[in-house]
Amino acid sequence: FVPTHGDEAIGWLSSGDASVIAGGTDFFPAHTEKPIRGDLVDITRIAGMSGISQRPDGSVRIGGATTWTTLAHSTLPPAFTALQAAAREVGSVQIQNAGTIGGNLCNASPAADGVPPLLILEAEVEIAGPKGQRRVALDDFVTGVRQTRLGPGELLTAIHVPPVPGNRVSRFEKLGARRYLVISIAMTAVLLGLDAARRIDHIRLAVGSCAIKAQRLRVLEEKLVGQSPWDLVFSDKDLAPLTPITDVRADADYRREAVAQHIRRAIATAAEALDG
Secondary structure, eight states: OOOHHHHHHHHHHHHHHEEEEEOOOTTGGGGSSSSSEEEEEEESSSSSOOOOOTTTTTEEEETTOOBBBHHSSSSOGGGHHHHHHTTTSSSSHHHHOOBHHHHHHHTTTTTTTTHHHTTTTTOOOEEEETTTEEEEEHHEEEEEEEESSOOOEEEEEEEEEHHHHHHHEEEEEEESSSSSSSSEEEEEEEEEEOOOOOOEEEEEEEEESSSSSEEHHHHHHHHHTSSOOSOOOOOOGGGOOOOOOSSOOHHHHHHHHHHHHHHHHHHHHHHHHOOO
């Protein structure tokens, strides 16, 4: 089914065994060895599901079916640099042309590239369903591996980012076995602000691929406030909320070490951009 109105899509999703697809770049690879059962509802032609709009108050709305390519090439404030950098490293160019940001969130992989950059922006997801619309903080929307707060018949329609002061810069660091077509070993997103003495006065840190879902390191954020971005003091204990696993891509200790280096590098490059 290819609806053009949201209510039509919700009706189909509520009436039986139907799955949402947008780009299909996560959905179809998951069915290479098993048949697709049930109906498919393609949401890419629903009005308002694609595109980016910036509001007069500085907030930003991103349609759930907005492709990574559109996101990567849009004109956005410096706080979105991390999200746009992540967009340019999702899969390959072909996948970026088809894959969508909403699909990335709903797939709810611990290695979802879009989640850490959106966490530092304190994004909310807009959900439409049989009972109407609601908003949920992204940190609450993803509940675990391949698990979200979407209920029966519900659809992620947009991502909302609240206003961010203009003197904030973000950076994204990703480690994989190669540059493209790779699942992340670790990734880190940073949003940074400096005071007149060029010390950190605002920071948000989010890490992916090191727990069952990406997460903010709020205690470490508090510890870094007041420090020089080029002479950071923190230890492995400050990364305690992370629970990286050992698998075929990397062991847990390597992931933790990579995150520590990501944090230092992302903060330093963000600070350089603010100085420039």
